[in-house]
Structure formats: structure tokens, C-alpha cells
Amino acid sequence: MKTLHLDINAPEFVADPYPRLAELRESTPVFFDPVWNKLFFTRYHDIAALLRDKRLGRSILHRLSRDELGWPPPNPLTKDFDQFQSHHMLDNEPPKHTRLKSLVMKAFTPARVEGLRGKIESIVNRMLDQAEDRGKMDLLQDYAEPLPVAVIAELLGVPEEDQHQLRPWSSSIVKLYELGYSDQQAVQANQAVVEFSDYIKALADERRKNPQDDLITALVQVEEQGEMLTEDELVANCILLLNAGHEATVNGTTAGFLSLSRNPDQMNLAKQAAREGNQDFFKAAVEEMLRYDTPLPMFERWVLEDFEYQGIPLKQGQEVALLYASGNRDPRKFENANSLDLTRKDNQHLTFGLGIHYCIGAPLARLEMQTSFATLLRRFPDVRLATDKVEYAGGFVIRGHKAMPVEF
Numbered sequence: 001m002k003t004l005h006l007d008i009n010a011p012e013f014v015a016d017p018y019p020r021l022a023e024l025r026e027s028t029p030v031f032f033d034p035v036w037n038k039l040f041f042t043r044y045h046d047i048a049a050l051l052r053d054k055r056l057g058r059s060i061l062h063r064l065s066r067d068e069l070g071w072p073p074p075n076p077l078t079k080d081f082d083q084f085q086s087h088h089m090l091d092n093e094p095p096k097h098t099r100l101k102s103l104v105m106k107a108f109t110p111a112r113v114e115g116l117r118g119k120i121e122s123i124v125n126r127m128l129d130q131a132e133d134r135g136k137m138d139l140l141q142d143y144a145e146p147l148p149v150a151v152i153a154e155l156l157g158v159p160e161e162d163q164h165q166l167r168p169w170s171s172s173i174v175k176l177y178e179l180g181y182s183d184q185q186a187v188q189a190n191q192a193v194v195e196f197s198d199y200i201k202a203l204a205d206e207r208r209k210n211p212q213d214d215l216i217t218a219l220v221q222v223e224e225q226g227e228m229l230t231e232d233e234l235v236a237n238c239i240l241l242l243n244a245g246h247e248a249t250v251n252g253t254t255a256g257f258l259s260l261s262r263n264p265d266q267m268n269l270a271k272q273a274a275r276e277g278n279q280d281f282f283k284a285a286v287e288e289m290l291r292y293d294t295p296l297p298m299f300e301r302w303v304l305e306d307f308e309y310q311g312i313p314l315k316q317g318q319e320v321a322l323l324y325a326s327g328n329r330d331p332r333k334f335e336n337a338n339s340l341d342l343t344r345k346d347n348q349h350l351t352f353g354l355g356i357h358y359c360i361g362a363p364l365a366r367l368e369m370q371t372s373f374a375t376l377l378r379r380f381p382d383v384r385l386a387t388d389k390v391e392y393a394g395g396f397v398i399r400g401h402k403a404m405p406v407e408f
Contacts, residue, residue, distance in 0.1 A: 025043055043326070069317050086236075087235070089101045108360065123154075136386060139404040141403065147253075148249040173239070204216055251295030251296070253372060289340075290369075291347055
């Protein structure tokens with residue numbers, strides 16, 4: 001087992017991780033990083049196999065105590081954040097995960113997502129109306145960020161006058177998914193969880209008294225075999241839906257536009273499809289954008305029991321880091337893996353995960369991105385990047401941009 005340190009937060013790596021990831025895939029596909037204390041996997045088939053392996057999980061404290069793991073006491077700065085984590089489906093394993101996912105999916109149905117199509121088109125067109133006379137906008141702040149927040153707010157039933165609070169809360173919370181966050185970020189994330197939780201509790205109380213046609217009402221009412229969501233579970237999974245439901249869309253949209261801008265032949269294909277109203281084209285195109293430049297490039301799993309994988313001993317309590325961004329560019333899986341091909345068929349990328357923790361927000365993220373790209377390129381066929389220098393906002397785990405000025 002090779003040992004090396006991969007500085008995933010180095011600005012030059014965040015800006016373009018792919019050359020280094022390609023080197024690692026060939027020379028050191030599996031390595032232990034003593035700084036992060038994680039075992040890294042870089043190849044598609046290894047990542048896919050481990051995501052489906054139930055001997056790995058998103059959480060470990062249901063198997064081992066903090067003392068057994070050699071962990072320090074819980075951080076008092078993240079007390080409320082840790083409570084939130086313990087109640088949502090992403091950071092739980094069966095049987096609790098099975099129960100939570102089953103209840104949430106009874107409310108968050110494909111039909112409910114599909115029913116948002118008209119609303120998404122309306123939101124997209126309203127944002128483009130506001131930008132049209134200016135002839136320019138920040139694709140991040142004026143388009144990619146507000147769209148999924150408005151859609152999730154519509155889905156949950158958050159009134160329009162309260163929606164401005166959602167993105168700041170989510171932005172603070174997701175900082176704790178990066179490696180090496182600060183005490184200040186911990187305090188801000190914890191406070192965001194407290195404020196967001198109080199808001200959802202009040203909204204849920206209101207929906208119990210006055211049901212509406214929204215997801216909060218459905219989650220309040222959902223029941224299966226006598227089981228219902230507790231208040232803490234309802235709150236935690238609503239927060240999860242916002243976080244998981246928009247980070248991929250925001251970063252996927254800006255990364256996708258940047259990819260198109262750097263590949264003019266593919267941009268021209270997309271513009272032609274937009275002119276023709278070819279929705280099927282954008283279904284495939286969005287999958288390729290998500291593969292080519294992965295908005296959430298790395299996820300982690302805990303080893304739940306000792307076992308060997310491909311001759312590599314994995315020990316209970318060890319953490320593995322799965323580099324989705326590397327797997328999505330693995331030439332063993334994808335032909336011409338470093339080329340953007342919007343017509344790529346059978347595009348089984350890793351971006352939304354695999355196995356029991358496959359992203360439940362994936363259908364909504366896809367619908368948002370398909371609609372936003374098709375409408376943007378149809379209405380503003382001359383849209384182009386208005387800067388030579390695109391800056392990234394910070395870490396690698398949630399890899400987003402500071403801004404993306406465009407003109408048309």
C-alpha cells in the first residue's frame with residue numbers, strides 16, 4: 001500500500017484536478033493519505049464496487065463508540081449540527097436508513113418532481129427576463145443559485161418572502177463537509193442548523209393545522225406500517241433535501257457552462273438543439289456535463305467491518321475517500337474520457353452515487369439543469385463567458401465558483 005499526501009484543497013488542484021487524478025489512476029490507484037487519515041480510491045470500477053458494498057457506510061457510530069474509534073469527545077461547537085446529522089437518511093445505515101428513505105420517498109415522489117416542470121420553466125424565464133435588458137448577468141448569482149433554491153422552496157412550501165434565508169443557511173451548513181474547516185465555519189454551520197430547524201418546525205406546525213399541497217404537508221402526514229417521521233427526522237430531512245437538492249445543480253450548472261465555453265463545437269451542438277426544442281438532446285447533454293466536470297468530486301465512506309477488497313485489507317473504523325471526479329474520467333470505463341461529448345450514450349457516471357445512498361434529489365437536479373440550459377441557450381444564443389479567469393470558491397469536496405460573468 002503506497003502512502004502519499006494529496007492536497008485536495010490546493011487552489012491549483014481545485015482549479016484543474018484532472019491531470020493529477022489521471023497520474024494517480026495509472027501509478028497509484030489506491031493510496032493511504034496520512035494527513036487526511038483516509039484510504040483513497042481513484043478508479044471507476046473500484047469506486048462503483050465500494051459504493052454498492054454494504055460493508056461500507058456513511059456513518060460508523062452505530063457500530064463503534066467514539067472511545068473505540070479513538071475519537072475526541074464531540075465538538076461542542078457543532079452540537080446541533082451533529083444532532084441534525086443523526087436524524088437524516090444520508091448519514092444513517094439500515095435499518096434506520098431504510099425506514100427514513102421509505103417514508104420520505106412516499107412523499108417525494110417522481111410525480112411530485114415531474115409536476116414541478118412548468119414551475120421550473122416559469123422561474124427560469126422570469127430570471128432571464130430580468131437579465132435580458134442588461135445584456136449580461138452573473139450566471140452563478142443571477143441564475144444557477146436562485147433556481148434550485150426557488151424550486152426546493154416551492155416543493156417544500158416555503159413562502160416566497162422567506163426564501164432568501166435558504167441559500168445562506170445551506171451555504172453555511174455544507175462547509176462542514178469539506179476537509180479542514182475552521183472553528184468559525186463550525187459555529188456558523190451550527191447556528192444555521194438551529195435557525196433552519198426552528199423555521200421548519202414552525203412551518204410543519206402550521207401545515208398540521210392547515211394542510212397544503214406541498215412536501216412539508218406530505219412529510220407531516222406520511223405513514224407506513226404505523227411508522228411516521230419524528231419532528232427531528234422531518235426537520236433533518238427537509239434540510240437535507242435543500243442541501244443535497246441544490247449543491248449539485250448550482251455547481252453542475254456553472255461547471256457545465258464552463259465546459260461548453262471551452263469546447264465550442266459542443267456549445268454549438270447545444271445551441272442548435274435549443275433552437276430546435278430538442279429536449280432529448282439536453283437529457284444526454286446534462287449527464288455528460290455532470291460526468292465531465294463533477295460538481296461534488298469526492299465522497300467518503302466508513303468501513304463497518306474488517307474485510308479484504310482486491311487484496312487490500314480494510315479495517316473497521318477506517319475511512320475511505322472515493323474520488324468521483326477521477327472515476328468519471330477513467331478511460332477503462334469511458335471512451336475518450338477526457339473529451340466532452342454531449343451525445344455520449346450509456347453514460348453511467350458516478351456523480352449521484354450508487355447503492356442505497358444514491359442521491360434522492362437526482363431527478364430534480366436533472367430536470368432543473370435540462371430546463372435551465374435549454375432555455376438559456378434558446379433565449380440567448382449568443383451567450384458567452386465574459387472573463388478569461390474563472391475563480392473557484394474554496395474546497396474540493398463541494399467544488400464551486402466565486403462568480404461566472406456572462407454576456408449576450
